[in-house]
Amino acid sequence: VSGEEKGRTVRFFEMMDGFLKNDPVSLQKDILDHVEFTVARSRFNIDDFEAYQGMAHSVRDRLIERWHDTQQFFKKKDPKRLYYLSLEFLMGRSLSNSIINLGVKDQYMDALNQLGFSFEIVAEQEGDAALGNGGLARLSACQMDSLATMDFPAWGYGLRYQYGLFRQVILDGFQHEQPDYWLNFGNPWEIERVHVSYAVKFYGTVEEKHLNGKNCIVWTPGETVEAVAYDNPIPGYGTRNTINLRLWAAKPSGQYDMESFGTGDYINAVIDRQKAETISSVLYPDDRSYQGKELRLKQQYFFVSASVQDIIRRFKDSHSSFDKFHEKVALQLNDTHPSLAIVEVIRVLVDEEHLSWKEAWDIACNIFSYTTHTVVPEGLEKIPVDLLGSLLPRHLQIIYDINFSFTEELKQRFGLDYDRLSRMSIVEEGAVKNIRMANLSIVVCHNVNGVSRAHLDTLKSKVFKDFYELWPEKFHHKTNGITQRRWVVVSNPGLCDLITKWLGTDAWIREVDLLLGLREHVENKELQLEWRTVRRVNKIRLVEFIEAMTGMKVSPDAMFDVQIKRIHEYKRQLLNILGIIHRYDCIKNMKDSERKRVVPRVCIIGGKAAPGYEMAKKIIKLCHSVGEKINTDPDIGDLLKLIFIPDYNVSVAELVIPGSDLSQHISTAGHEASGTGSMKFLINGCLLLATADGSRLEIIEEIGEENMFICGAKIHEVAKMRENGEAPKLPLELVHVLRMVRDGYFGHEEYFKPLCDSIESAGDFYLLGHDFPSYLEAQAAADKAFVDQETWTKMSILSTAGSGKFSSDRTIGDYAAETWGIEPCRCPF
Numbered sequence: 001v002s003g004e005e006k007g008r009t010v011r012f013f014e015m016m017d018g019f020l021k022n023d024p025v026s027l028q029k030d031i032l033d034h035v036e037f038t039v040a041r042s043r044f045n046i047d048d049f050e051a052y053q054g055m056a057h058s059v060r061d062r063l064i065e066r067w068h069d070t071q072q073f074f075k076k077k078d079p080k081r082l083y084y085l086s087l088e089f090l091m092g093r094s095l096s097n098s099i100i101n102l103g104v105k106d107q108y109m110d111a112l113n114q115l116g117f118s119f120e121i122v123a124e125q126e127g128d129a130a131l132g133n134g135g136l137a138r139l140s141a142c143q144m145d146s147l148a149t150m151d152f153p154a155w156g157y158g159l160r161y162q163y164g165l166f167r168q169v170i171l172d173g174f175q176h177e178q179p180d181y182w183l184n185f186g187n188p189w190e191i192e193r194v195h196v197s198y199a200v201k202f203y204g205t206v207e208e209k210h211l212n213g214k215n216c217i218v219w220t221p222g223e224t225v226e227a228v229a230y231d232n233p234i235p236g237y238g239t240r241n242t243i244n245l246r247l248w249a250a251k252p253s254g255q256y257d258m259e260s261f262g263t264g265d266y267i268n269a270v271i272d273r274q275k276a277e278t279i280s281s282v283l284y285p286d287d288r289s290y291q292g293k294e295l296r297l298k299q300q301y302f303f304v305s306a307s308v309q310d311i312i313r314r315f316k317d318s319h320s321s322f323d324k325f326h327e328k329v330a331l332q333l334n335d336t337h338p339s340l341a342i343v344e345v346i347r348v349l350v351d352e353e354h355l356s357w358k359e360a361w362d363i364a365c366n367i368f369s370y371t372t373h374t375v376v377p378e379g380l381e382k383i384p385v386d387l388l389g390s391l392l393p394r395h396l397q398i399i400y401d402i403n404f405s406f407t408e409e410l411k412q413r414f415g416l417d418y419d420r421l422s423r424m425s426i427v428e429e430g431a432v433k434n435i436r437m438a439n440l441s442i443v444v445c446h447n448v449n450g451v452s453r454a455h456l457d458t459l460k461s462k463v464f465k466d467f468y469e470l471w472p473e474k475f476h477h478k479t480n481g482i483t484q485r486r487w488v489v490v491s492n493p494g495l496c497d498l499i500t501k502w503l504g505t506d507a508w509i510r511e512v513d514l515l516l517g518l519r520e521h522v523e524n525k526e527l528q529l530e531w532r533t534v535r536r537v538n539k540i541r542l543v544e545f546i547e548a549m550t551g552m553k554v555s556p557d558a559m560f561d562v563q564i565k566r567i568h569e570y571k572r573q574l575l576n577i578l579g580i581i582h583r584y585d586c587i588k589n590m591k592d593s594e595r596k597r598v599v600p601r602v603c604i605i606g607g608k609a610a611p612g613y614e615m616a617k618k619i620i621k622l623c624h625s626v627g628e629k630i631n632t633d634p635d636i637g638d639l640l641k642l643i644f645i646p647d648y649n650v651s652v653a654e655l656v657i658p659g660s661d662l663s664q665h666i667s668t669a670g671h672e673a674s675g676t677g678s679m680k681f682l683i684n685g686c687l688l689l690a691t692a693d694g695s696r697l698e699i700i701e702e703i704g705e706e707n708m709f710i711c712g713a714k715i716h717e718v719a720k721m722r723e724n725g726e727a728p729k730l731p732l733e734l735v736h737v738l739r740m741v742r743d744g745y746f747g748h749e750e751y752f753k754p755l756c757d758s759i760e761s762a763g764d765f766y767l768l769g770h771d772f773p774s775y776l777e778a779q780a781a782a783d784k785a786f787v788d789q790e791t792w793t794k795m796s797i798l799s800t801a802g803s804g805k806f807s808s809d810r811t812i813g814d815y816a817a818e819t820w821g822i823e824p825c826r827c828p829f
C-alpha cells in the first residue's frame, strides 16, 4: 500500500468511525425516532413491544454502520475468506447480544431507563430466531460469534425459513406442534437486499453443444426460482468487525414464462409462480433422519446454488482469472446438507466459466472442508438417484464422473476388492440407487472433521473406516465449543461481573483461558459466598419463570437438576424419568427420620420431539404423567418435584442454565458425537452428571472426574456388549420401576407399554438396564455433595475455571489455522 493510499484509507475510516453517536441522549432520540417513523407509532404512547422495536431498529443502524465498514475493509484487503455453509442457524434473540458485542449496553440501559422502560422487560419482547433444530444449528450460531469476535473474514450462508422450528404446545401431557411464523412482526435484524438475487435452476434437460468452437454442456432448466439475499449482521465483541450471515429466500423468478401468460390463464400462471416461495418456507424438524424428500433436496440446492453464485461473483469482482481462487476462498460444509456445493462449484467452473475438468477438480479439492456430526452410518444422508437426476440432471452427471475417477483410483490401490468398492462408492447400488453425500464429501474435501476426539475415533474405526485407511491424513477433529459471550455475558450477567471482579479483568470474554485464574481463588471464602449468592439470584429468577410457565411454585433451596435438549432415545431422558420414579418410590417408603436426610430436588426436563418420532413423544407424556403424580402427592411436599418446561428454545436455555445446580448428559456411550449443552452448563458453574461420551471425555480431562458425577458404560464396553449381543440382566430396582409404569401407576399403561418393552423385551439397545445402578450411584453422590455447600461451591468454581477449552473461540482458532488457512483481518477503529 503506497503512502498516499494509506492516507486515504485512514481518512476514510476516520470519517466512518463514530458516525452514529452512542451517548444516552442520542440513543433516546434514536429510539423515539424509530418508534415514530419506522414503526409508525406515536412517540407519546409507547408500549414495551414498541419500545423493543424502536430500540432494535436503533441498534440495527449501528450494526449496519459497522457492517459496511467491515465489508469495505475486507474488500480493500482482499484476504482469504471463509464461507460457512449451513442449512441451520439457531440464533435465538439478537438484542442483548448485539448491544453487548457493540459495547453499548450501559448506554442503552440508561437511555431506556430515562424513557421509563426496563431493559429486561423490553428485551423479553423479542422472539427467537429458531432456524434450526438443535446442537448442529446452535453450533453454527456460536461459531459465527467467534468468527466475528476473532476478526476472521468470514461469511455465513443459509436459508431464511419463513417457519422456524415448530412451537411445542403441551395439551394433557402430549406434545402438539404449532407453526412458528416468526416473521409476523417483522425482523429488524435482517436487511433485505432486493438487488442481490440469483436465478436458481431446477429440472430440465442437458445437452452437449458445439459453441464458439468448443464442446459445451448446456443445461436447459424446467423451472427457475429467484434467491433473494437477507443479510444478518453478526457483531464481534471488542472489535469493530461485524460479519455477515446471508440467508436466502425463494421468490418467483423474474423470468416470465411467456407461454402461460399468453394463453390467457393469467391467474393460474401467477399462482404457479407463487409456489416457488415454498422452497424456503419451512425448516425440516427432524435432526437425525433424512428421507430423500424432494423439497428438502430443493432447499439444499437452492441455498447452495445461490451461495456459490454469490461467492464466485464476489471473487470475480476483483480477479480476472480463477488462478487464485483457492488462495482466496475456503468453503466449509456444516454436515453434508450443503454438499451439493461441491458439485455446483465444479459445474459452474466447467460449464459456465469454461475451465477444464482438471482445473475445476483441483480447485474443488483445495477449497472444501467438511465437518460431520453423525456417529452411525444410518445417520448419513442419501439421495435417491432418480430424484437427483430429475431435479438436477447435470449434477448427477458430474457426480457419476467424480465417482468413475474415484473408483478407478480405488481399483488401482486395492485391486478388484468389490466389497470395498461397493462400500466406498459414491453411488449406492440396490433396489433404490442412492447418492451417498458423505462419500462425495470425503472424496472431494481436503479435510474431514469430527466434533470431538471420541467422535474422530468412531469415524476412523467405524463410520468412515475404509476412507480412513485410504486417506488417513484427511481425518481430524475440532472439539466443539460454545461462545462465552452469549452463554455467560448475555445470559448470566451476575456471574460475568463476579468473574471479572475476581480475575481483575474482563479480558476472559475474548481470551477464555484466563478463566483458569479462578482456580487460585477457589479456597477463598469470600469468593465462595459471592458465587453462591449469584447462583441463588439466578435460581430465584428460574423459580419465577417456572411459576409463570407451569403455575408450580418450587423452592429455591432444593437442588435444581436439569436435562434440557432434544428428546431422543439415545439421550435417555427415559433413564432420568425412571430414576425419578425410583427416587419417588424410595421416599414414599421412608420413615420420617430418613426423610429428613433427603436432599430436596426439583427435576426439570425440557425438549422437543421430532413430530414423527413416536417414542420421543411417549417420553414427553411419561414425564408429564409422572410429574402429575409426584407434584400432587401431599406426602412428598418439597422433597421432589418434576417439571417439564414447554417449548424449549435458546432463550429458555439462557434462563434455565444459570439457575441449575446439576445437569444431566447421559447419552448411551458412543452415541453423542460431541454434545454442547454440557459446555454451557459447565461454564456457568453447574455440575455435570454425565456418561463418558462425546466431548465429555475431554471435559473430564479438563475438570477432573472428582468434580463431576460420571456414570454408565464406557464407549468400548458398549461396543463389546453390542458385539456379543449381550442383553444384561435388568437390575431389580429397574424392574420394579418399570412394573409401576406397566401397572398403570401413572395411568396410560397401554400408551407407555412400548417404552417398557424397549428395555425389557426389545433388547434394551440403549442399555438403560446396564447403566441404571451406576446412574443411581452418581445421583446419590450428587446428593451427598450438595449437602456440603462449601464443597459443592468449590466444584462449581472449578467447573467454570476449567471450561476454557470448550469455547467456540478455541474451535474456530483451530479450524482457521489447521483447516481453512485464514487470518484475522481487523477493521481499524
Ligand code: GLG
Binding pocket: 134, 135, 136, 137, 139, 287, 373, 374, 451, 480, 672, 673, 674, 675, 676, 694
Ligand atoms: C449434532 C450431534 C451433537 C453435536 C452437534 C454439534 O448430535 O452431538 O454436539 O451436532 O456438532 N446432529 C447434531 O445436532
